[in-house]
Amino acid sequence: MSGSFRIGSIAGIDIFIHVSWFIILVFLTFSLATGWFPSLYPGYSSSTYLLLGLISTLLLFVSVLLHELAHSFVARARGLPVKNITLFIFGGVSNIEQEPHSAETEFLMAFVGPLLSLVIGGLCYGALFLLRGTHSVAQPILGYLAVTNILLGIFNLLPGFPLDGGRVLRSIVWKITGNAYRATQVATIVGQVIAYLFIFTGIWLFFFSHDPFDGIWFGFIGWFLLNAAQSARTQATLETAFRGVTVAQVMNPNPMTVPANISLQRLVDEYFLPQGLRSALVMQGDQLAGLITLSDIRHVPREQWPQTPVGLTMIPTQRLHTVAPQQSLREALPLMTGQDVNQLPVVQDGRLVGILTRDAIMRALEVRRSLGEDRGKRAA
Numbered sequence: 001m002s003g004s005f006r007i008g009s010i011a012g013i014d015i016f017i018h019v020s021w022f023i024i025l026v027f028l029t030f031s032l033a034t035g036w037f038p039s040l041y042p043g044y045s046s047s048t049y050l051l052l053g054l055i056s057t058l059l060l061f062v063s064v065l066l067h068e069l070a071h072s073f074v075a076r077a078r079g080l081p082v083k084n085i086t087l088f089i090f091g092g093v094s095n096i097e098q099e100p101h102s103a104e105t106e107f108l109m110a111f112v113g114p115l116l117s118l119v120i121g122g123l124c125y126g127a128l129f130l131l132r133g134t135h136s137v138a139q140p141i142l143g144y145l146a147v148t149n150i151l152l153g154i155f156n157l158l159p160g161f162p163l164d165g166g167r168v169l170r171s172i173v174w175k176i177t178g179n180a181y182r183a184t185q186v187a188t189i190v191g192q193v194i195a196y197l198f199i200f201t202g203i204w205l206f207f208f209s210h211d212p213f214d215g216i217w218f219g220f221i222g223w224f225l226l227n228a229a230q231s232a233r234t235q236a237t238l239e240t241a242f243r244g245v246t247v248a249q250v251m252n253p254n255p256m257t258v259p260a261n262i263s264l265q266r267l268v269d270e271y272f273l274p275q276g277l278r279s280a281l282v283m284q285g286d287q288l289a290g291l292i293t294l295s296d297i298r299h300v301p302r303e304q305w306p307q308t309p310v311g312l313t314m315i316p317t318q319r320l321h322t323v324a325p326q327q328s329l330r331e332a333l334p335l336m337t338g339q340d341v342n343q344l345p346v347v348q349d350g351r352l353v354g355i356l357t358r359d360a361i362m363r364a365l366e367v368r369r370s371l372g373e374d375r376g377k378r379a380a
């Protein structure tokens with residue numbers, strides 16, 4: 001996530017904090033110190049309430065971190081590499097680099113997080129019970145952690161993707177049907193339904209409750225869940241449609257190339273305009289030198305086009321991502337979507353053998369869809 005910075009690492013897993021985390025830290029501290037604590041535990045000074053609010057909020061984040069670590073440790077024990085954990089405004093995310101290979105792994109990985117939150121909540125209730133009648137300052141903190149951890153556990157068990165409960169649902173459907181693609185579809189559709197419920201609840205609360213902020217908060221969570229469910233669905237569709245497909249099968253083996261030493265004016269007049277091109281690969285002799293696109297040309301003032309060689313304006317090969325023809329398309333997709341590029345040169349042993357474009361991928365997807373090939377079974 002951009003806007004995140006590393007605060008340390010636990011058992012080799014880097015822990016990041018996103019800037020939005022500070023918004024919620026300040027907001028929760030103040031709302032606890034001025035609302036929840038004074039009304040439930042009267043008799044302390046306002047600076048004590050502030051301190052209690054801050055400690056409780058920080059411990060809530062420790063709880064969220066423990067929840068994420070539980071996911072990550074199970075993932076690692078099952079052989080899935082864990083990149084990092086990021087804490088942000090809605091809680092935390094574990095960045096696990098691979099999808100689980102079996103329904104059992106997915107179930108364990110997903111279920112352990114909410115289970116740990118429920119256990120922490122239960123332990124806090126237990127400690128609160130032991131302290132009853134003592135008027136200890138630990139009571140407000142324990143009470144808050146008990147309620148929030150149990151809510152955290154229950155919220156995450158809602159059965160829609162991307163929530164943990166959605167993954168639990170996916171693993172169950174996967175186990176029953178033996179079809180991971182079908183399972184993802186079910187979990188993401190339920191995820192979208194839950195997201196809309198949050199959004200509608202948000203709208204209703206905004207107009208009919210005493211505190212419109214509750215409504216905004218619900219709507220915001222719903223919007224976040226909806227985005228996550230939709231992108232998970234698109235990703236799953238693409239990955240399934242392109243299972244076993246290589247770059248060579250989809251690439252254009254005769255890409256348009258231009259020499260590096262011609263001027264921008266010639267490039268536009270003789271290549272781009274007559275053929276309606278938006279980009280071309282640039283060659284220095286028989287070697288790939290770079291890529292030139294319309295937007296690179298637009299950055300040069302028009303009166304300088306006749307004197308400026310293509311080689312000076314292009315993106316040089318060192319700054320380009322390239323793929324190999326035998327690579328799977330599923331590996332190439334994240335390079336395109338993540339970097340927001342429209343084409344990848346295909347290179348074998350330093351030699352240019354083709355170009356992979358977004359358009360070609362979309363066409364291949366359309367063809368596969370109409371042939372009904374996107375319903376393949378997941379390989380065990």
Ligand SMILES: [Zn+2]
Pocket residue numbers: 067068071113114156164
């Ligand atoms: Zn979780």
